[in-house]
Amino acid sequence: MNNGTLFSDISPQTPTYEGAAQQYAEIRRLLDAAQTKEQRLRAFAQWEQLRRQIESWSSLTMLRFSQDTQNASYSAARQYCDALLPRLTELEVGVKRTLLAPQHREDIEQIVGRHAFDLWRCDIAAFDPAITGDLQREATLTARYTELLASADLPFDGQRLNLQTIKRFTQDPDRAVRHAAEQVRWSFFGEHKSELDDLYGDLVRLRHSMARKLGYGDYIGLGYRRMRRVDYDDADVERYRDEIVRTVVPIAQEIITRKADKLGLKEAMYWDESVSDPRGNAIPLGDHDWILARAQEMFADMDASLGQFYRMMLDRHLMDMRNRPSKAGGGFCTSFPSYAVPYIFANFNGTKDDVDVLIHEIGHAFQNWQSRDRAVTDYFWPTSESAEIHSMSMEYFTWPYMERLFGPQAAAYRKEHLAEALLFLPYGAAVDHFQHLVYAQPDATPAQRNAMWQQMEARYLPWRRYGDIAYPAGGGLWQAKQHIYVSPLYYVDYTLASCCALQFWAKSQGDYGAALADYVALCRRGGEAPFRELTRSAGLQSPFEPGAMEHVVAHAREALAL
Numbered sequence: 399m400n401n402g403t404l405f406s407d408i409s410p411q412t413p414t415y416e417g418a419a420q421q422y423a424e425i426r427r428l429l430d431a432a433q434t435k436e437q438r439l440r441a442f443a444q445w446e447q448l449r450r451q452i453e454s455w456s457s458l459t460m461l462r463f464s465q466d467t468q469n470a471s472y473s474a475a476r477q478y479c480d481a482l483l484p485r486l487t488e489l490e491v492g493v494k495r496t497l498l499a500p501q502h503r504e505d506i507e508q509i510v511g512r513h514a515f516d517l518w519r520c521d522i523a524a525f526d527p528a529i530t531g532d533l534q535r536e537a538t539l540t541a542r543y544t545e546l547l548a549s550a551d552l553p554f555d556g557q558r559l560n561l562q563t564i565k566r567f568t569q570d571p572d573r574a575v576r577h578a579a580e581q582v583r584w585s586f587f588g589e590h591k592s593e594l595d596d597l598y599g600d601l602v603r604l605r606h607s608m609a610r611k612l613g614y615g616d617y618i619g620l621g622y623r624r625m626r627r628v629d630y631d632d633a634d635v636e637r638y639r640d641e642i643v644r645t646v647v648p649i650a651q652e653i654i655t656r657k658a659d660k661l662g663l664k665e666a667m668y669w670d671e672s673v674s675d676p677r678g679n680a681i682p683l684g685d686h687d688w689i690l691a692r693a694q695e696m697f698a699d700m701d702a703s704l705g706q707f708y709r710m711m712l713d714r715h716l717m718d719m720r721n722r723p724s725k726a727g728g729g730f731c732t733s734f735p736s737y738a739v740p741y742i743f744a745n746f747n748g749t750k751d752d753v754d755v756l757i758h759e760i761g762h763a764f765q766n767w768q769s770r771d772r773a774v775t776d777y778f779w780p781t782s783e784s785a786e787i788h789s790m791s792m793e794y795f796t797w798p799y800m801e802r803l804f805g806p807q808a809a810a811y812r813k814e815h816l817a818e819a820l821l822f823l824p825y826g827a828a829v830d831h832f833q834h835l836v837y838a839q840p841d842a843t844p845a846q847r848n849a850m851w852q853q854m855e856a857r858y859l860p861w862r863r864y865g866d867i868a869y870p871a872g873g874g875l876w877q878a879k880q881h882i883y884v885s886p887l888y889y890v891d892y893t894l895a896s897c898c899a900l901q902f903w904a905k906s907q908g909d910y911g912a913a914l915a916d917y918v919a920l921c922r923r924g925g926e927a928p929f930r931e932l933t934r935s936a937g938l939q940s941p942f943e944p945g946a947m948e949h950v951v952a953h954a955r956e957a958l959a960l
């Protein structure tokens with residue numbers, strides 16, 4: 399481990415298939431010949447080193463592409479990576495199969511525990527060489543979606559905006575500006591409707607055909623394996639979504655009604671949902687550099703290790719938060735395991751979202767950093783429903799410090815943050831339920847898919863009114879959600895994590911220090927256990943347990959005086 403690594407020092411070698419195949423063959427040979435525990439561990443360590451190198455390289459390649467989707471050399475590097483990774487997966491799965499053999503398992507399990515074996519079993523069940531070409535094609539299609547959205551060049555108010563920067567105007571205090579911004583934003587989707595429909599249709603049929611080749615009835619079974627879900631299934635998720643309808647949709651409806659009252663409207667339309675005060679949302683009191691500097695003070699005050707960690711992220715240039723033309727949308731955290739450092743990426747747009755995304759991604763990065771010495775690469779990150787607990791909880795742990803960023807608007811910010819968390823749960827459930835419908839009917843037409851989405855809106859977002867914004871009024875809202883194209887079945891994980899993060903929020907309202915200590919301890923565990931075990935160990939109730947949602951909603955209701 400090189401603890402002084404700057405971002406500019408990160409330059410992992412680009413692997414070739416032949417070179418990697420030779421290294422994997424050597425590892426398999428060492429394992430086959432191993433007679434003692436020591437020999438097995440030596441082969442295991444060699445494998446770990448190789449996979450860290452490959453992951454560092456693929457993370458950097460994907461990051462560079464996201465930083466500039468129009469850069470020809472980054473794009474070519476991504477294409478090379480997209481074509482190579484599925485072939486390397488075959489080699490990876492070969493080693494995992496070997497490690498599952500009884501003669502190796504016992505010795506390796508003493509080092510890494512049982513959970514890694516469960517994860518590897520998922521990986522084995524999610525791959526066969528027969529789908530290598532399909533995986534390559536899937537990567538090409540998802541890259542095209544990312545590029546298409548990043549190419550938006552929207553004329554608005556005498557400026558050229560992209561899909562990130564126009565969001566500032568969709569939250570404008572002036573209702574007419576919000577409405578006009580939504581019209582312009584959705585006109586981009588209207589112009590690209592046929593390509594968006596084709597891309598998704600191709601992705602759904604491709605994923606269905608991969609599932610069939612692997613012996614699944616449809617993509618749901620394969621999708622759950624790809625998400626490495628080992629301790630819950632689609633029946634658990636279905637019951638959980640029903641709980642959201644029963645317990646969260648009513649309070650969400652009340653939040654919308656109150657918003658309309660506060661804004662002086664008879665009815666809140668779609669373009670009103672992003673604001674909660676006629677004077678507009680809380681806005682951070684400074685720009686990019688100012689926010690990063692205030693965050694440094696805030697993290698140092700919260701916890702010494704957190705302050706040092708954030709300082710390291712700044713000093714080593716492990717952040718890219720500014721918006722630029724042709725930069726991919728969204729925010730994420732990635733990592734370079736050979737160098738033992740995380741990296742965060744986002745697109746500041748001059749709204750409160752800048753604070754949210756910075757803190758959220760720092761939560762991910764802090765967890766990755768805290769668990770960087772776990773025994774196996776698979777534990778550096780937990781599965782995503784657990785990983786999102788770290789990011790979303792960090793948003794609540796920073797609440798007492800929001801005066802630094804929002805001044806007198808901090809209290810309004812906190813209220814809005816909590817209300818948004820509740821409004822998000824039904825939306826997230828809708829995105830998840832929609833995908834379950836889509837993958838059950840892979841040959842549906844674009845019009846049928848839009849009708850499925852409208853069914854979801856009726857069930858989970860019954861207050862939604864699009865008025866004359868034609869594209870979402872026709873059922874097309876889901877096409878703006880990157881995860882639906884790029885990370886199938888991921889979205890429910892945000893809602894599961896949110897339910898856990900809200901429990902950390904409730905605890906932090908009581909004994910802040912104890913709640914933060916539990917949080918840091920959970921971060922340290924990384925991904926060494928599955929979701930329900932991690933939540934239990936942190937003193938949290940799994941959202942799948944009866945009553946868990948009710949509990950959280952009751953706390954929030956009190957805080958929002960609803």
Ligand SMILES: [Zn+2]
Pocket residue numbers: 758762786789
């Ligand atoms: Zn996240």
